Amino acid sequence: MKARVHVMLKNGVLDPQGEAVRHALGAMGFDGVNGVRQGKVIELDLNDGATQADVEVMCEKLLANTVIESYTVEMG
């Protein structure tokens, strides 16, 4: 089974990658981009029987830095 994890910087944490993308889009003539946040998406291919709780433990221990990042898990 598949699980997809999104890891984003928390609100209020400076996101230089996102800011660079926003700036580049403006320089390329794309108006109307008010903000950009960039994060990671991690797709896991798991044995059947894995639960969302298992994936959340992986997030807490490895995939996300919970001091500055938040994560969401989608199973299926």
Next chain:
Amino acid sequence: MKARVHVMLKNGVLDPQGEAVRHALGAMGFDGVNGVRQGKVIELDLNDGATQADVEVMCEKLLANTVIESYTVEMG
């Protein structure tokens, strides 16, 4: 309005980041992880009236390297 773009390496393209995560999870005792792919998620805050086609142009020109990466756009 918000748009969310997922950028993933195409199938068949080596993903060293994902491979490193898979290896680390195994070393930490998480069994049953058969594969990991890591990509980017980019959240755009756009002026009202922006369309999915606009965002797809941004992907083609800046956000994704379409030689090795595929992207999907979700509006809303």
